[in-house]
Amino acid sequence: DAGITQSPRHKVTETGTPVTLRCHQTENHRYMYWYRQDPGHGLRLIHYSYGVKDTDKGEVSDGYSVSRSKTEDFLLTLESATSSQTSVYFCAISTQGSNQPQHFGDGTRLSIL
Amino acid sequence: RKEVEQDPGPFNVPEGATVAFNCTYSNSASQSFFWYRQDCRKEPKLLMSVYSSGNEDGRFTAQLNRASQYISLLIRDSKLSDSATYLCVVNGWNTDKLIFGTGTRLQVFP
Numbered sequence: 001d002a003g004i005t006q007s008p009r010h011k012v013t014e015t016g017t018p019v020t021l022r023c024h025q026t027e028n029h030r031y032m033y034w035y036r037q038d039p040g041h042g043l044r045l046i047h048y049s050y051g052v053k054d055t056d057k058g059e060v061s062d063g064y065s066v067s068r069s070k071t072e073d074f075l076l077t078l079e080s081a082t083s084s085q086t087s088v089y090f091c092a093i094s095t096q097g098s099n100q101p102q103h104f105g106d107g108t109r110l111s112i113l
Numbered sequence: 114r115k116e117v118e119q120d121p122g123p124f125n126v127p128e129g130a131t132v133a134f135n136c137t138y139s140n141s142a143s144q145s146f147f148w149y150r151q152d153c154r155k156e157p158k159l160l161m162s163v164y165s166s167g168n169e170d171g172r173f174t175a176q177l178n179r180a181s182q183y184i185s186l187l188i189r190d191s192k193l194s195d196s197a198t199y200l201c202v203v204n205g206w207n208t209d210k211l212i213f214g215t216g217t218r219l220q221v222f223p
Contacts, residue, residue: 042215
């Protein structure tokens, strides 16, 4: 158990509404990541963070924003959800970032109707 | 060309069989390599890192071929519980990001 908690675990909402997903870690790791996983695409990086208030974009960042005001929390926000953002979202943490494996939370299943 | 490519399978094998998966990567500067396992509707979990000289963990053996830019995973004496999707993961040089393959599905039958 890597000490990662994602919330909510499941959410159904409507197009156009804002959605925030939370990732909480208890291990004080510096690096945190948000991915989405869709059939045929595998895991794709949305945003990641390498420290408090230090974030960067991944390959599929459009339509998403993130914030990290504390080491333990990394928030992913969909400002105005669209049906194309229906997916499974995983948070991951890493002890050192580059060259180290990442450990994942249980995931959030998000459906945008 | 995708940065990391895997045969999606499925590989259907009987219990006790030996099965091997390959994964190719495009960035010759990649430095770190991993195999993850993902069960249906679950999160990916680290199975093993892949070292330059090859490494073994019980029934699992991982190999790296830098010249041909591929890594492999060999599973001996397959168990029903090995049924899962196996993800090949590669790290680029001087980056904090990992690149995930789309996975190879393994189904072990009795």
